[in-house]
Every structure is written in C-alpha cells, then in structure tokens.
Amino acid sequence: MSSYNYIIKYIIVGDSGVGKSCLLIQFTDKRFNAGRELTIGVEFGTRFISVDDKQIKLQIWDTAGQESFRSITQSYYRGAAGALLVYDISRRESFEHISTWLADVRRHANPHTTIVLVGNKSDLDESKRQVTSEEAERFAKENGIALFLETSAKSASNVEEVFVKTAENVYEKIKSGEFTSNETSGIRLGPVQKSSLSEETQGGACC
Amino acid sequence: MSDYFSLSGNSDPGAALDRHQYHNNNNNNNNNKPQSTDTLFSTTSSPEFTSTPHTLLSRRTTITKHLKRHWTLDDSTSSSVRRLFTSEQLLKERKALGVWRNTLHGYLLDPAFKVPTPRHTHDSPRLAYCIVSELLATEETYLGHLSVLKQMFIDPFLQTFQNRYMIRDLQTIFSYIPQLIILSTSLVRRWCMSIEQQTCCINGKIVAKDTKHDIGKTFCDLEDEFKVYTYYAVHYAKAQKCISRMEQKPIYQQWMHSVLQKKEIKRMGLSDYLIAPIQRITRYCLLVKDLMKHTDGHDIELERALKYLTALAVAMNNCQQ
Numbered sequence: 001m002s003s004y005n006y007i008i009k010y011i012i013v014g015d016s017g018v019g020k021s022c023l024l025i026q027f028t029d030k031r032f033n034a035g036r037e038l039t040i041g042v043e044f045g046t047r048f049i050s051v052d053d054k055q056i057k058l059q060i061w062d063t064a065g066q067e068s069f070r071s072i073t074q075s076y077y078r079g080a081a082g083a084l085l086v087y088d089i090s091r092r093e094s095f096e097h098i099s100t101w102l103a104d105v106r107r108h109a110n111p112h113t114t115i116v117l118v119g120n121k122s123d124l125d126e127s128k129r130q131v132t133s134e135e136a137e138r139f140a141k142e143n144g145i146a147l148f149l150e151t152s153a154k155s156a157s158n159v160e161e162v163f164v165k166t167a168e169n170v171y172e173k174i175k176s177g178e179f180t181s182n183e184t185s186g187i188r189l190g191p192v193q194k195s196s197l198s199e200e201t202q203g204g205a206c207c
Numbered sequence: 208m209s210d211y212f213s214l215s216g217n218s219d220p221g222a223a224l225d226r227h228q229y230h231n232n233n234n235n236n237n238n239n240k241p242q243s244t245d246t247l248f249s250t251t252s253s254p255e256f257t258s259t260p261h262t263l264l265s266r267r268t269t270i271t272k273h274l275k276r277h278w279t280l281d282d283s284t285s286s287s288v289r290r291l292f293t294s295e296q297l298l299k300e301r302k303a304l305g306v307w308r309n310t311l312h313g314y315l316l317d318p319a320f321k322v323p324t325p326r327h328t329h330d331s332p333r334l335a336y337c338i339v340s341e342l343l344a345t346e347e348t349y350l351g352h353l354s355v356l357k358q359m360f361i362d363p364f365l366q367t368f369q370n371r372y373m374i375r376d377l378q379t380i381f382s383y384i385p386q387l388i389i390l391s392t393s394l395v396r397r398w399c400m401s402i403e404q405q406t407c408c409i410n411g412k413i414v415a416k417d418t419k420h421d422i423g424k425t426f427c428d429l430e431d432e433f434k435v436y437t438y439y440a441v442h443y444a445k446a447q448k449c450i451s452r453m454e455q456k457p458i459y460q461q462w463m464h465s466v467l468q469k470k471e472i473k474r475m476g477l478s479d480y481l482i483a484p485i486q487r488i489t490r491y492c493l494l495v496k497d498l499m500k501h502t503d504g505h506d507i508e509l510e511r512a513l514k515y516l517t518a519l520a521v522a523m524n525n526c527q528q
Contacts, residue, residue: 071527
C-alpha cells in the first residue's frame, strides 16, 4: 500500500467521554469496544481511502486524556488539515463546550483547516437526546463550520462518511491550490508523487 | 532494542547539566559520566563554537577536575556551584519541577482527589491483564518512536546542521531523548516481567491468574526519573518555533525531504515525533485510571502513580503557556 498520493492529518478534539477514541477505532479497525477492553492507547490511527481516484492516507490524531490540558493540545492543531470537533448528543454540556474547542482550533490551526462538527452517540434513545440536530446544524452554519454530521461509533452510522467527507473537502482545497503540502498544512505528498502533482498543487512549497 | 537494556536507569549527578551537551557528543550519549565534562562547556559557550579538538580537550579536563571536587561536597555547596552556571533555561526547568512537586503535594493532601473506585467483577483479572498488556504494547510503540526520532532525525540532523544555524532550542530538546529512551526501556523491561508473573499458560493459552500486578510499584520506583518530562516540556514550545524557522530554509527543506523518503519514519514529520513524550504522559493517566478500576483492593502505589502522573501533565501543560 505504498502508492498513495497524499497523507492528510486530522485531529479529533472534544470533551472527555464523547467518544473520540471510539470514533477513531471504528473508522480504522471497524470495531467498537463498549466495555473498554482494548486500545485507548493509540496515539493516532491511519487508514487509506480514495477520493476522486486519488489514494489518500489519513493520519488521525486522537487527543483522549488531554481534554483538560489545553496548552498541550494546541501544538497538534498546527499541522492538521482536518479538525473534528466532537460532542455527545446526550450531554448538553459537551455541546456547549464546542465553542471553546472551536476557538482553540481557529486560533492555532492553519486558517484553511477543514473544521467538522460531529454529534456522536446517535444510536442512543431519543429520550436521552439533549441536543437536537437542528440546533447543531444552526451552530455549524453560524460559525462557518463546513460540515456537520451525527454519528454513532457504536453502530458505525456515519463514521465512514465523516472522515471521507472531511477528506473530500480537504482534497478540494488541495486542487484549488488553497492548501499546499508542507508540515504546517497537515498535508504531505505520498511516494507516488513528484512533478505532476506539484504542478497540480500550483508548485507551492511542496518540499 | 537489546542494547538499550544494558543502559542504566540511574540518574547521574550531572544529569541536569548533561542535557545541554548532547550536541557535542551525540554519538556517544550512552555513557553518561564523561559527558558532564563538555556540559559546562556548551552552557558557557555558544553552540556554534569552533575550538579545535586540542584546546577542547585540555579545557575539558580542568573542568572535570573542578566539578569532581565540588560534587563531593555537601548539597548546599554544590548548589552554589551550580548557580554559577544557571541560565534562564535552568531556572525555567526548576520552576516546572516545582509546579510538578507542588501539584503532587496538593493532590496527596486533597481528600477530594478523584480516585476511580474498584468495581471488581469476575472479569476483572482478564481486563486488568488487557490494560497491562496495552500499557506494555503502547510503551513499546512509544519506545520505537523515540528510537526512530533519535536515529532517523536527531543524529543526522546534528551532523548536518551542527554549525550552520541557530538551532540551540532543538539541540536542547534533543538532548533529553536519550534519557527518555532509558526511562522507557526500564518500563518496558519491568512490565514484561510483570506480565510474565501475572499470567500462566494453560493448554497453550495465556490466562491471567489474578489482578495482581506491579504497575504501581514500577511507576513509584521510577518517579524521580520522570522529571525529565518536565524539562522536555519546558523546551517543547521553543523547539516548535525553531522548527518553523528552519522550515523556511531551503537546505532544511531539502534535508527533510530526503529524511521523509525513509521507510522507517512512516511518513511522520519531526513535529509528530516530538509530541510523543507529551502525549505519553496523558495516556499513562488514562491507563492507570482504568487499571485502578480492575485492581483488587486499594493499591496505594497505583494511587500515587496516578497522582504524580496527573500532576506531571499539569506541570507540562503549565509551561506551554
């Protein structure tokens, strides 16, 4: 699997317990561990996807355990092309904190970083819901967040979509030349690279 | 990895100063003792010094003698000697260490500090075993990262840029990597033994015997060694800035491009590797918390480990601001 065109780096942030690691594991390993059996210990997960006939390697950084250490997390933002802001639809508080997470991302990330709002645990009974999807949708719009999706790491609903759509959005930016590949943009060229794509990305500062 | 096992995990009296000399002696960082000699040298001179090897040698010898004399004296005298060479960096390191210690002290006295309550079930031995295995597996990955960082980035980096640019901030943070490797190696070795004791082999299957483990003890035994993480965190932000500066330079871009082609580094950049130690501490906290839930009875050492690791994360976070 060494013939990919891009490596795109994501970061997942949000309050503790919203399911950041579970989303990551569901996406990379296609499994869900409710009873906390294995691996919260991964620092990041990787998976290959293809967008527009291009092979893309996603490198997804999990920030579990660092929720109360904001200054530590900040240094991840710098090199992320995609940022997933996750809240738990059954915990209003976690949604209300999204604005501070958003502020952090805006302050420290690359201005072109694709920001996505994710309401996790959509498998839960409607009676447990504390944040409606309309409200979250509105929040996303008002705050210029490109994408909003409700997911369930447990049932895998929308998990694939959230990561792939983010990648599509990033890829559009690469094509339009908004993003160039270097350390700070969170995008690196894969091994099958070189001249053709360098031109495609408008030369830029690609290595 | 086997040669890491031969290293000693004991701290060296000159360790605080040793950190600053790594760039002078990067091929030889395994034997701590002789290094304290050039240490002073580099803290008192610019990193881009150009002395000939001959003059270097003679000055080193005198400084060694001088240091040896002072380090045999009592604590108060040696600290006054150290103060002579105290830089702003050292002051920051001490401050971070102070934050760690004070926070820990607060936690130890605080009855409201939240410790997970054990919820022992019939499945606990298996879960405890899973967590210990994960602790070990992720430690091995982490140690692998540190080794790649050292071999694929730091050593070639220092060879290429030693006298070229102002890279002091990077040199400083790089100098802690060997200590981190030693510490991580000790943890891996001890946890390997712990897992062996915790399990037995029944009909070819590995089965967890009970929830007993000595994770807490391991952490407590090595508590003092963890201070290297506070030092690391102190220099982390500056190192990031230094990388940003370097990224503007074509020669660095070229060099990085060639490094990124290597298979071993798995297409991760220097910044990705540098954050690993910061991340690791917060992961310990998560894993230790989980382990407490499935540990039989009250494990005092595990509780102390959780408190000092949390305090360490606080201190490391604190010095990023």
